[in-house]
Amino acid sequence: MNTLPNLIVQYILEHLLKKSDKLIYYVDFIRYYTLISKQWNREIIPKLRLGNITIHTGNRIPIIKKWAHLVNRFDIQHTISIYYFEKLREWTDMIKENITSIAQYPKSNFSLDDHNYFKNINTVKLAINLNYETFKSDLFVPIDNVEYECTLIGHETQLDDLKHDQDLPVVMFNQNFFKSINLYDVTLKHRMPLGKPPILNTKLLHLKINDGAIHHNIINSIFENCGNLETLHLTNVVVVESPVPDVDCLCQVVQNARFSSLKQLVLRIVNPIHFTTIVSLLNNISVSQATLDFRDILYDSIEQVLTSQITNTTIRKMEFVKNTFKPNVKELEYFSFADIWTDKSHLTKIRIHKCFDYSGYLSEMVRLKSIEIHENNTKVNQTAQDTLEAAIKLNIPPLKSIRIVSINYTTSRLQISSKILKFNNHITSVVLNGISLQDCYDIINSDHPSLTKLCVYYLVFSDSSCRDFNKLLIPIQSNRNMKYLALHGTEWGNFNYNIFDFLISILKLNSNYIQLIVPEKGGYQDQHLLSFKQILKSNTTIKQLGTFDKLPEKLSTLFHIHSIKY
Numbered sequence: 204m205n206t207l208p209n210l211i212v213q214y215i216l217e218h219l220l221k222k223s224d225k226l227i228y229y230v231d232f233i234r235y236y237t238l239i240s241k242q243w244n245r246e247i248i249p250k251l252r253l254g255n256i257t258i259h260t261g262n263r264i265p266i267i268k269k270w271a272h273l274v275n276r277f278d279i280q281h282t283i284s285i286y287y288f289e290k291l292r293e294w295t296d297m298i299k300e301n302i303t304s305i306a307q308y309p310k311s312n313f314s315l316d317d318h319n320y321f322k323n324i325n326t327v328k329l330a331i332n333l334n335y336e337t338f339k340s341d342l343f344v345p346i347d348n349v350e351y352e353c354t355l356i357g358h359e360t361q362l363d364d365l366k367h368d369q370d371l372p373v374v375m376f377n378q379n380f381f382k383s384i385n386l387y388d389v390t391l392k393h394r395m396p397l398g399k400p401p402i403l404n405t406k407l408l409h410l411k412i413n414d415g416a417i418h419h420n421i422i423n424s425i426f427e428n429c430g431n432l433e434t435l436h437l438t439n440v441v442v443v444e445s446p447v448p449d450v451d452c453l454c455q456v457v458q459n460a461r462f463s464s465l466k467q468l469v470l471r472i473v474n475p476i477h478f479t480t481i482v483s484l485l486n487n488i489s490v491s492q493a494t495l496d497f498r499d500i501l502y503d504s505i506e507q508v509l510t511s512q513i514t515n516t517t518i519r520k521m522e523f524v525k526n527t528f529k530p531n532v533k534e535l536e537y538f539s540f541a542d543i544w545t546d547k548s549h550l551t552k553i554r555i556h557k558c559f560d561y562s563g564y565l566s567e568m569v570r571l572k573s574i575e576i577h578e579n580n581t582k583v584n585q586t587a588q589d590t591l592e593a594a595i596k597l598n599i600p601p602l603k604s605i606r607i608v609s610i611n612y613t614t615s616r617l618q619i620s621s622k623i624l625k626f627n628n629h630i631t632s633v634v635l636n637g638i639s640l641q642d643c644y645d646i647i648n649s650d651h652p653s654l655t656k657l658c659v660y661y662l663v664f665s666d667s668s669c670r671d672f673n674k675l676l677i678p679i680q681s682n683r684n685m686k687y688l689a690l691h692g693t694e695w696g697n698f699n700y701n702i703f704d705f706l707i708s709i710l711k712l713n714s715n716y717i718q719l720i721v722p723e724k725g726g727y728q729d730q731h732l733l734s735f736k737q738i739l740k741s742n743t744t745i746k747q748l749g750t751f752d753k754l755p756e757k758l759s760t761l762f763h764i765h766s767i768k769y
Contacts, residue, residue, distance in 0.1 A: 212243070216251060217252055219766045220730075222768065224256075226259075226266055226702030227753070227763075229256060230266060230273065231760050232764070233258040233273045233279070243545075248277045248574070249277055249279060251279055253279060255284055255303070255304075256282070256283050259582070264552040266585050274301070279370065282323075283302045285300060287330075291572060300321075303323050303324060305327055305328065306328040308329050309336060310329075312343065315344070318349065320574060327351065328383075330356075331353070333357045335504070343374055348481065348630040350406075353381050354387070355387070356388065356691065357389040359691060363531045372395055372421050374508075376425050376428075378402060378404075379406050379426070382407065383410075384409070385412075387410045388414050389415045391421055391483075394418055395420050403430070404431075406429070407432060408464075411434075411437075414438065415441070416442075416443050417443055419449075420444075421450070431462075434466060434467040437472075438471040440453060446456075450472050453472070454470070454484045466490060466492060468490045468492070470496070471493070471494070471640065472497050474499070475501055476500060477502070478501065478502075485540070489517070490517060490518060492520040495522075498527055498615050500526055501528075507662045508536075510542055510543075511543050513540060515544075518550070520551060521540075521552040521676050522556070523539055523553060523559070524622070529715050538559075550568050552574075553572070553575070555569065562594040562597065565594055566599070570601055571602055574603060575606045575608065588617055591619070592623050595623050595626060596623070599629065603632060604630070604632040604634075605619065605630060605634070618635075620646070624646065631653055632655070632656040632668070633646075633656070635654075636660050639662040639663050640664055640665065643675065644675055648682075652684060655684060656685070660692060661692045662722075672721075672722070687716075689720040703725060705721055705723065707738065714744050720748070724750065732755075732757055737762060746766065746768065747767065749768070754769060
């Protein structure tokens, strides 16, 4: 009998371990595979490269203790990222040397004593709510070789209380401490203190400011000295004491900043902005993904808008939002920045928040892979439906994915039917908010040759003649092209449906599915465990079943052994 070399067995086990990030999965996995042989426990298990494991606050203390016992008993090397919780030291003493990252740390004084206790910490993610905790710069003493991220949450009635700490902007933006900074409802109305020469903030890669008021002196300092930013999100930011209108000031400093690595820019501003400022920004930023959401756009003339040009070729992913011009005129009612984009061939993904006929531009978007449409209307918009169907019928080879997101979770006004999909043999993924059971049946039953993923967030039983979820069983069993099927939610009728029976009936006849998610309903019986055991002996394709809030322990263990998420 031939036996596999230890190294090959090790690689196989490591591959299986990567199938889930749940701590209970790791516990069940190690407990199961350490029962195989003492030789494995000596020669293979201690050499497993687990990488980094995340322990969330939702993990029960007994599970953490079981994990600590296993890794210490079998000398398994790994690192841990843990979310802060009360009595953190008490419950993590056995694994403290493995912890390299702490998230949601609620105080500014992560001390040298803390660092000495955990020993191998290299990342601390502060999460400070200024309603309950004061960020004290004199207590924030950064430790060498520790990377910091910071989230500050303020409150509108408490913003001016930050005056007690004039050094806060210096700590945030002029000390090169943080890799990531998120500010929510935080006001920094005071200038950067004198006598603090600017420091190149080379560590800061991610900056997000939501609903804040920032002094223009600080804004200028941020963008002059944070040249390595990769993501920049500014939402409803007010620039205090700006020499020009605050929105123009914000756009100008972003446009003039010398970012060497900026990949994503999100600007969402409700205050009025001039059209030429937007065009200038779009033409001069070097970024691969952009979202510019301005609600009130001022302009000098209709001709100015329609004859302008956008020549940017670095943007790959663009979000087109609803533009409201002031004054509002009929000629600009359906205007989109795509209308004046001279070269659309670079775009690979577009996200649409307004109704305009983008299908007319698809032939120019020769690299377009994905369309995401956000519905905001509660009534059917026939123009939007016609545009969607025209886009699908164009059958453009690069376009693989269409996703529709509705503001009304239970209903998608835009629909993709099996009849329309027949005109396209390139689309591989369709994601819908809501769809009728009959339309879902028709799409699955069509066994579309290129469609490998269908995700529906809400099934609607709009047809009184079609209220039985079991009607989908035969089409799902028979479909030979679908690999990822997720039907997440539904409004239930009065019929007999059991998720365990349903899944077993499918898997007995179809082993093509990698992911199979259907609504959870119906009770578990011991016979279900026996059926899954028999199926999983030969079906090695399925990797996710569910989703379940909770499974019986024996079935949960079986799924873990076969690396199946649920």
